[in-house]
Amino acid sequence: MESMVPAGNPIRWLGQQLFNRQNPAVFFDPLLEVVNPLWVRRYLPAQVIGITEETHDIRTFELRPASRWGGFRPGQHLNLNVEIDGRWYARPFTLSCAPQQWRRRGTITLTVKKVPDGVVTGWMHDRMAVGDVVGITEAFGDEPNPRPDEPALFIAGGSGITPALSQLSAMSEQGRDAPVTLLYFVRTEKDVIRRETLEHLQQQLPQLTLKVVVSEPAGRVPEYLNEDHLRQIEGLGHHECFVCGPPGMMRAAGELLESSGVSPDQIHRTFFVAATPADGGDAEAGGTVTFARSSHEVLVEDGRSLLEVAEEAGLNPRYGCRMGICHQCSCRKSSGVVMNRLTGRASSPGEETIQLCISSPRGPVSLDL
Numbered sequence: 158m159e160s161m162v163p164a165g166n167p168i169r170w171l172g173q174q175l176f177n178r179q180n181p182a183v184f185f186d187p188l189l190e191v192v193n194p195l196w197v198r199r200y201l202p203a204q205v206i207g208i209t210e211e212t213h214d215i216r217t218f219e220l221r222p223a224s225r226w227g228g229f230r231p232g233q234h235l236n237l238n239v240e241i242d243g244r245w246y247a248r249p250f251t252l253s254c255a256p257q258q259w260r261r262r263g264t265i266t267l268t269v270k271k272v273p274d275g276v277v278t279g280w281m282h283d284r285m286a287v288g289d290v291v292g293i294t295e296a297f298g299d300e301p302n303p304r305p306d307e308p309a310l311f312i313a314g315g316s317g318i319t320p321a322l323s324q325l326s327a328m329s330e331q332g333r334d335a336p337v338t339l340l341y342f343v344r345t346e347k348d349v350i351r352r353e354t355l356e357h358l359q360q361q362l363p364q365l366t367l368k369v370v371v372s373e374p375a376g377r378v379p380e381y382l383n384e385d386h387l388r389q390i391e392g393l394g395h396h397e398c399f400v401c402g403p404p405g406m407m408r409a410a411g412e413l414l415e416s417s418g419v420s421p422d423q424i425h426r427t428f429f430v431a432a433t434p435a436d437g438g439d440a441e442a443g444g445t446v447t448f449a450r451s452s453h454e455v456l457v458e459d460g461r462s463l464l465e466v467a468e469e470a471g472l473n474p475r476y477g478c479r480m481g482i483c484h485q486c487s488c489r490k491s492s493g494v495v496m497n498r499l500t501g502r503a504s505s506p507g508e509e510t511i512q513l514c515i516s517s518p519r520g521p522v523s524l525d526l
């Protein structure tokens with residue numbers, strides 16, 4: 158006689174029948190929440206264990222994720238899930254520490270700017286307290302990590318320092334041969350974030366050249382990123398460049414780096430807010446999109462995003478912000494060229510992860526969806 162119990166994990170199957178849930182473990186969440194909130198199964202819990210005031214609008218939150226959290230690479234992000242007045246919100250933040258901190262002490266840090274009228278960052282600054290438990294996702298993000306023998310340049314503005322903090326802290330743990338430069342732009346002297354960490358990094362990493370630029374000093378002419386800052390970097394064309402900051406700075410950095418001889422492939426950008434699309438249209442937009450896993454093929458004749466194309470084809474891909482910020486819609490492209498609508502750049506034709514909501518096809522494209 159054929160078994161009613163499907164192959165796989167029979168105990169899990171029994172649990173699903175008894176508790177009528179895909180994940181029976183969450184049935185016990187209300188009880189576990191009282192005993193130890195880090196044991197809860199419906200989200201990855203992390204307990205707030207420290208809060209440091211960095212500047213008038215920036216705080217660093219030290220969290221202790223449940224031990225089953227998978228860790229991260231320098232420069233990666235996570236989504237923080239919090240319940241505020243009965244509603245759940247998810248927001249992305251870059252980890253601002255080295256992975257070694259997680260491995261050694263089991264803690265991570267997020268360094269967060271309070272956005273004016275921001276629901277989640279406002280709540281974090283005003284109401285989140287030591288001892289609270291929040292939800293986090295596994296880390297995500299494809300940003301590369303510079304090799305120890307490869308010169309690197311970080312250009313950061315304001316709270317956009319967080320990816321650089323993580324990468325530089327990791328470098329100081331691993332050791333490094335090649336030079337690394339951090340150009341850090343802040344509005345006023347009081348806006349420097351994690352000053353002690355930066356000083357510590359300078360001591361630990363002799364290869365680090367750190368230049369803090371106060372862009373709006375009282376009574377002096379403002380100083381924004383310009384050719385002079387880049388001219389001081391020897392062999393700039395051989396550097397891997399990492400840029401994170403306000404949209405205006407991101408745009409200027411990209412243009413200046415490219416006009417100084419840095420190839421576009423060497424410029425890696427982390428956007429914190431949706432940038433204005435690079436141009437109004439793409440004359441070469443369109444192509445046949447193959448959704449390989451669901452065996453769908455769609456002919457696209459305009460510059461619609463792959464997220465829209467997938468939804469119109471009846472698929473249900475994961476998404477969050479729909480504007481290139483949260484990375485929830487990340488999907489594997491197995492072949493084909495797509496246009497990034499934020500940067501205005503065409504992708505390579507090979508296999509890579511793309512964000513569906515800001516990518517349009519340029520010729521035939523095959524996706525793992």
Ligand SMILES: Cc1cc2nc3c(=O)[nH]c(=O)nc-3n(C[C@H](O)[C@H](O)[C@H](O)COP(=O)(O)OP(=O)(O)OC[C@H]3O[C@@H](n4cnc5c(N)ncnc54)[C@H](O)[C@@H]3O)c2cc1C
Binds near residue numbers: 234267273279316319
């Ligand atoms: C990959 C990634 C990593 C990030 N890492 C960090 C980090 O390490 N530290 C950090 O402080 N922030 C980081 N951010 C930005 C952070 O996610 C936003 O500040 C946050 O989502 C704002 O949420 P909120 O609920 O407070 O604001 P909302 O209530 O969602 O927005 C309120 C208003 O603020 C505007 N707004 C939203 N975000 C910003 C922003 N960043 N700057 C200016 N205006 C904004 C909105 O358009 C809206 O008008 C990151 C963003 C991304 C995409």
Ligand code: FES
Binds near residue numbers: 475478483484485514
């Ligand atoms: S990046 Fe947020 S949905 Fe695409």
